[in-house]
Amino acid sequence: MKQHYDTFWSHLGDSRFEIWKEVLPPLIEEALNPEGNGNLPRWLDALQKIKGYPQADDYDLNVDAVSVTNKTPLSGEEKAELERTLRAFHPWRKGPFSIHDIFIDTEWHSDWKWQRVRPHLAPLEDRRVLDIGCGSGYHLWRMLGEKPKLAVGVDPSLLFMNQFLVLKHFIGEQEPGFFLPLTLEQLPVSQKGGAFDTVFSMGVLYHRRSPIDHILELKNQMRPGGELVLETLVVPESFGQLLVPEDRYAQMRNVWFLPSVPELEIWLRRCGFKNVRCVDLDQTSTKEQRTTDWMEWNSLESFLDPQDPNKTIEGYPAPLRAVMVCNKPQ
Numbered sequence: 597m598k599q600h601y602d603t604f605w606s607h608l609g610d611s612r613f614e615i616w617k618e619v620l621p622p623l624i625e626e627a628l629n630p631e632g633n634g635n636l637p638r639w640l641d642a643l644q645k646i647k648g649y650p651q652a653d654d655y656d657l658n659v660d661a662v663s664v665t666n667k668t669p670l671s672g673e674e675k676a677e678l679e680r681t682l683r684a685f686h687p688w689r690k691g692p693f694s695i696h697d698i699f700i701d702t703e704w705h706s707d708w709k710w711q712r713v714r715p716h717l718a719p720l721e722d723r724r725v726l727d728i729g730c731g732s733g734y735h736l737w738r739m740l741g742e743k744p745k746l747a748v749g750v751d752p753s754l755l756f757m758n759q760f761l762v763l764k765h766f767i768g769e770q771e772p773g774f775f776l777p778l779t780l781e782q783l784p785v786s787q788k789g790g791a792f793d794t795v796f797s798m799g800v801l802y803h804r805r806s807p808i809d810h811i812l813e814l815k816n817q818m819r820p821g822g823e824l825v826l827e828t829l830v831v832p833e834s835f836g837q838l839l840v841p842e843d844r845y846a847q848m849r850n851v852w853f854l855p856s857v858p859e860l861e862i863w864l865r866r867c868g869f870k871n872v873r874c875v876d877l878d879q880t881s882t883k884e885q886r887t888t889d890w891m892e893w894n895s896l897e898s899f900l901d902p903q904d905p906n907k908t909i910e911g912y913p914a915p916l917r918a919v920m921v922c923n924k925p926q
Contacts, residue, residue, distance in 0.1 A: 600764065604774040607746050610724075612791040619784045620776070627752070627777040639758040642684035643765075649678065652696075652766040657741030660707035662734065663694035664766040670696050685759050687891040690731035695766065703891035705884045706734045709798070709827070709917075716875040716921050718823050720744045723793035726817055728780045729800035733760035733773070739796075740773045747773045748792075750780060780813050790817040798827035803850050811867045818924045824869060826920040829854050830877075831913050839912060846899040846908045846915060857918050869922035876919040879906075 601624060605617055630636045652664035670678065679698050691702030720742035727736050730749030733756070739747050749760065760775040776783075780797075795818050797810070804810040814824055831839045833856045845851035855863065857874045864872045882905070885896040896915070901907040906914050 600761065600774065603769055607772050607774070610791050612786040612788045615784045615786050620778070620782075623778055623782055624776065627754070633754050636754050639685060639755060642681050643758050643761055645681045646678075646762050646765055649674075649696075649766070651768045655767050657737050657771075661692040661694040661699060662737045662763065664763070665694075665696060682762070683890070685755065685762065687893060688732065688759065689891055690734045690756075691890075693734070693763065695762070700890050701888040702732075702734075703885060703888060703895055706731075707738075708884050710735060710738050712876045712878060713798075713825060713827065713919055714738075716919065717825065718794065720794060724748075724791055725794045725796070726750070726792040727796045727798075728814065729797060730756070730760075730775065731799075732756050733763065733775055735796070735798065736760070736773050736775075737763060737767075737771075740771045744794075745772065747771075748776060749774070750776045750778055750783065752777055752779050780810070780817075783813075783817060785816045790815075790819055790822070792817050792822060793819060794823045794825065796825045796827075798825070801826065801828035802845075802852060802854055805852050807853050807855075808863060808867065811863060811869075815867060815869070815924055820924055821926045822924045824864075824920075824922050824924065826860075826864070826922075827917060828860070828920075830860060830916055830918040831856055832916060833858065835913055841910070841912065844910055845912055846896070846910070847894075848899075857920075860918065860920060864920060864922050868925065870925050872920065872922040874918050875921050876917075878917050880915040880917060 608616055653667045655664040675696060675698065678696060682695065682698060688700050689703045690706045691700050693700040720739055723744045725739050725744045725747040727749045730736050730751045733749050736747055736749040754777055757775050757777045795814050797814055801807050801810055818824065831854050837856055837859050839854040841851055861872050880896060882897045887895045899909055900914060901909055908914055
C-alpha cells in the first residue's frame with residue numbers, strides 16, 4: 597500500500613500540488629489506522645493474498661466489465677481460491693469487473709451510467725482528472741481508458757480502497773490512477789488555484805448537508821476553464837423546486853437536498869459556473885441497481901413502493917438522476 601502512495605507523489609509534478617505533498621501524507625496515515633475500522637485488517641489480509649497472484653498479462657479498461665486476464669489461464673483450484681478471496685471484499689457495489697474470467701456482478705451497473713455520461717465529456721486524454729466519491733474506482737478505471745495524464749479517486753471508504761487496489765495490483769503501475777481514502781473537504785488548494793482539468797462528483801451531492809459548499813469545493817480543485825461533471829438525484833419539475841426528506845429517502849438517512857433540474861442549474865450558476873446544461877435525465881431502474889451474488893443485501897427493489905415503482909417506500913418520487921456539465925470561467 598505504501599508503494600501506491602510513493603508512486604502517487606511522483607506523479608504530482610505541477611507546482612499547485614506541492615501543498616498536497618505537505619498536507620496529505622499524515623491524513624492518509626491516519627485514515628489507514630486499523631483502529632479506525634475493525635474490518636481493515638481482514639481486508640488487508642485478503643489484499644495480501646491477492647498480491648500472491650502475478651500481475652495480469654493483459655487488461656481492458658474500455659469494456660463494460662473492466663477486465664484483467666492472463667495468457668495462461670488459472671487452474672481450477674487457483675481460480676476457486678481467487679474467487680473466495682475476492683468475495684472477502686463483499687459487498688461489491690460499483691462495477692462490473694472481470695478478473696481472470698471471474699465475473700463480479702456488482703449491485704450497480706456502473707457501466708450504464710458511464711455510457712450516459714461519456715458522450716458529453718470533453719476528451720480526457722492528457723488531462724488531470726479528479727473523481728470525488730469514486731467508490732470502488734470503476735469509473736476511475738474507465739476514465740483511465742481515455743489516457744489522462746493523471747486520475748485521482750477520492751472516497752473515505754476503506755472497503756472501496758481495497759477493491760480499487762485489487763485491480764491496481766493486477767493492472768500494475770503503468771496506469772496513472774490513484775485512490776485517496778479521504779474526503780473532498782480534506783483536499784487542500786494551492787494559492788495558485790486548482791490543478792484538475794475535469795472534476796467528477798457522481799452520487800455525492802445529495803449526501804451533503806451543504807450542497808452549495810460542496811459545489812464550491814469542487815470548483816476550488818479545478819483549473820480555469822475546467823469541466824465539472826455533476827451527477828445527482830433530482831426531483832421531477834412537476835414535484836416542485838426542492839425536496840428535503842423529513843426522515844429517510846429510499847431508506848437512506850443521509851439524503852438532504854434533492855432539487856429540480858432548473859433549481860440545480862441556478863445553484864451551479866450562483867457558484868460561478870458557465871455553460872451549465874443537463875445532458876442526461878434518467879430514472880434508476882431495478883435492472884441497473886439490484887441485489888446480486890456479489891452484493892447480497894437489500895437494494896433498490898426493497899426501497900420502492902411495491903404498488904408503485906415510481907415512488908419510494910416513503911412516498912417520494914423514485915430516484916431520478918441528472919447529469920450536469922458546466923465549466924469554470926477562464
